[in-house]
Amino acid sequence: MTTPEQPDPVRADAEKQQQAAMAVAAPAYVAACPGAGKTHVITNRHLQSPRRRLRKGRALISFTRVARDQMARRCRSAGRADLVQAPHFIGTLDSFLWEFLVKPRRAAQPTPRLLESWASLKAPVQGTDREINLHRFPMTIDPSYRKARETVAWDKLDYDTRQLIKDTSYSRAQWEKKIFETRKAWCDEGYLTGHEARVLALWNLRHAQTAAALLPPLLSRFAEVVVDEAQDCSAADLAILQLLHDAGLPQVLVGDPDQAIYAWRGAEPRALQSFAAQLSPAPHRLTGNWRSSPVICRLASTLRTGQRPPDTSVVRDDDVPVLVLPTRFADSGSRHLHAPTGAGIVDAFRTLAEEYAVPAKDCLVTAYKYATLPGITREKPNTKAITSLAWARTVTHTPSASGDDLARACAVAVRVLFGYWYPGETGGPDRIMARHRLSAEQVNRTAFAFLHSLPAPHREWGPQVWQAMKAWPALPGAAPQGGKGRPAGKPTVSRPQAATGIRTNIVHQLKGDEADGVLLLLPDSGSVQRWATADPATDEVLRVWYVAVTRARRLAAVALPDEESDQLARLLAERQVPFRVA
Ligand SMILES: Nc1ncnc2c1ncn2[C@@H]1O[C@H](COP(=O)(O)OP(=O)(O)OP(=O)(O)O)[C@@H](O)[C@H]1O
Numbered sequence: 217m218t219t220p221e222q223p224d225p226v227r228a229d230a231e232k233q234q235q236a237a238m239a240v241a242a243p244a245y246v247a248a249c250p251g252a253g254k255t256h257v258i259t260n261r262h263l264q265s266p267r268r269r270l271r272k273g274r275a276l277i278s279f280t281r282v283a284r285d286q287m288a289r290r291c292r293s294a295g296r297a298d299l300v301q302a303p304h305f306i307g308t309l310d311s312f313l314w315e316f317l318v319k320p321r322r323a324a325q326p327t328p329r330l331l332e333s334w335a336s337l338k339a340p341v342q343g344t345d346r347e348i349n350l351h352r353f354p355m356t357i358d359p360s361y362r363k364a365r366e367t368v369a370w371d372k373l374d375y376d377t378r379q380l381i382k383d384t385s386y387s388r389a390q391w392e393k394k395i396f397e398t399r400k401a402w403c404d405e406g407y408l409t410g411h412e413a414r415v416l417a418l419w420n421l422r423h424a425q426t427a428a429a430l431l432p433p434l435l436s437r438f439a440e441v442v443v444d445e446a447q448d449c450s451a452a453d454l455a456i457l458q459l460l461h462d463a464g465l466p467q468v469l470v471g472d473p474d475q476a477i478y479a480w481r482g483a484e485p486r487a488l489q490s491f492a493a494q495l496s497p498a499p500h501r502l503t504g505n506w507r508s509s510p511v512i513c514r515l516a517s518t519l520r521t522g523q524r525p526p527d528t529s530v531v532r533d534d535d536v537p538v539l540v541l542p543t544r545f546a547d548s549g550s551r552h553l554h555a556p557t558g559a560g561i562v563d564a565f566r567t568l569a570e571e572y573a574v575p576a577k578d579c580l581v582t583a584y585k586y587a588t589l590p591g592i593t594r595e596k597p598n599t600k601a602i603t604s605l606a607w608a609r610t611v612t613h614t615p616s617a618s619g620d621d622l623a624r625a626c627a628v629a630v631r632v633l634f635g636y637w638y639p640g641e642t643g644g645p646d647r648i649m650a651r652h653r654l655s656a657e658q659v660n661r662t663a664f665a666f667l668h669s670l671p672a673p674h675r676e677w678g679p680q681v682w683q684a685m686k687a688w689p690a691l692p693g694a695a696p697q698g699g700k701g702r703p704a705g706k707p708t709v710s711r712p713q714a715a716t717g718i719r720t721n722i723v724h725q726l727k728g729d730e731a732d733g734v735l736l737l738l739p740d741s742g743s744v745q746r747w748a749t750a751d752p753a754t755d756e757v758l759r760v761w762y763v764a765v766t767r768a769r770r771l772a773a774v775a776l777p778d779e780e781s782d783q784l785a786r787l788l789a790e791r792q793v794p795f796r797v798a
Pocket residue numbers: 231234248249250251252253254255256472475506507727728729766
């Protein structure tokens with residue numbers, strides 16, 4: 217470590233790399249390591265814009281609303297609220313495609329509307345022998361055909377949908393036909409999701425007449441477009457970005473291919489490399505990690521492709537070793553036991569973290585799957601209305617619930633209440649609200665109050681919910697018809713969990729997140745074998761583990777089956793990663 221008077225050469229180098237990336241002229245590709253300060257670089261690039269009103273703006277595009285909000289917040293807190301407004305644009309890729317490449321070509325009526333997913337609507341596939349909502353059928357796009365080819369991703373159906381469809385008398389081809397017909401009916405009503413926005417954006421850019429109408433306003437509005445987390449781009453996203461590049465829209469892509477964890481839903485890390493090479497013959501690299509300790513940088517390097525040396529830890533000199541925790545895993549997330557002490561694994565982690573002065577509130581526990589984690593923390597996407605409602609009720613009683621979860625919980629209650637109050641009314645909640653002049657605030661307040669008032673969910677909860685629905689003061693225009701809209705069945709209720717006081721989430725939800733201490737649960741036998749022998753370039757699971765451990769600032773811990781802990785210890789010793797089996 218250097219004293220305050222001495223310049224710190226490591227930090228100076230990392231700052232130089234960041235400054236080069238902030239200043240590089242578009243088109244360019246910036247390849248960043250974990251904790252490289254991508255958001256810092258992108259927002260600072262934007263903050264360098266002169267204060268006078270510019271004729272052209274910059275679009276900052278991310279994949280998540282969290283990243284979008286973070287960038288907008290940073291501009292505002294730097295006193296530059298102007299950078300959040302037109303001609304600039306800060307938003308998700310879905311909303312960018314929608315705003316500039318789809319909506320301008322849609323008829324004004326019915327009002328075009330971008331949905332987060334078809335789950336926002338009650339949109340059962342019509343004309344089959346099963347009632348299954350459209351959102352349960354994930355779709356893929358193959359952009360290599362001139363008219364981008366869409367298919368239902370039958371191999372990606374979740375378990376519940378596979379069960380529902382098992383004994384159907386309709387063939388896949390018949391289902392597919394009905395799925396696309398139902399989808400078309402909703403599109404004709406003005407509704408689209410990100411998937412349809414991509415299909416239409418591609419179509420619009422590939423046809424001379426539509427492209428001639430859309431491109432000039434886009435090119436005159438934006439001096440450049442910056443795409444964050446570019447490793448998450450699907451083949452269709454890259455095809456669209458390529459067409460925009462060919463049309464002369466300067467782009468800066470910022471990404472970390474080692475953190476590509478969305479190949480399962482169409483991300484194309486290899487296609488990114490070839491597009492990136494067109495943007496900059498040699499990428500601008502950020503190799504300084506501002507987040508993690510040298511030990512964690514070393515651990516991470518064992519989980520990535522190639523023989524690259526560990527990234528440089530810029531601001532930390534902690535030498536807290538990696539904790540290897542021999543564990544007896546159970547079926548239920550809350551019953552995993554720390555083998556040496558018999559304590560719950562999360563409690564054991566907490567005690568060990570405290571030894572290193574890492575408090576529980578600054579820790580998080582993560583795993584590949586929700587099922588491995590203790591606590592109920594998510595809305596299961598494909599469940600009965602009554603189970604979704606039980607989840608939503610739990611969220612309103614969880615003090616640490618995220619804003620996103622609260623918004624989703626309210627949306628669940630709105631769907632249920634509207635189904636009862638406005639039976640038979642067509643269109644999504646937004647149409648019903650417009651028809652009865654209901655404000656979003658009024659509706660959300662009602663939904664939240666209703667949810668909060670419900671008793672704690674249990675197996676026989678349905679009748680109590682129904683009583684509460686009937687008794688709740690209805691919104692204007694409500695016209696219930698008997699039992700229509702009554703949520704049927706019994707909720708699937710998770711067992712109440714002892715509060716661990718530690719945040720838990722699956723790795724896919726931790727993008728861009730960080731914590732002082734991170735515990736990664738690896739319950740599957742064979743994990744160490746995989747760690748030692750699989751290639752992260754082709755094995756996404758290793759990249760998921762890579763993302764998990766690189767969230768940690770000071771302490772990374774790995775819980776794995778008791779009998780595999782020695783094997784991991786040997787692997788870490790071989791790769792010179794300081795560790796402690798505890
Ligand atoms: N120049 C800097 N000076 C001080 N802190 C910095 C600087 N750059 C980044 N950081 C800090 O380093 C941490 C990591 O930055 P950030 O979250 O932007 O990284 P990232 O590149 O998005 O990482 P990942 O891809 O792993 O999520 C943050 O806590 C951030 O505040």
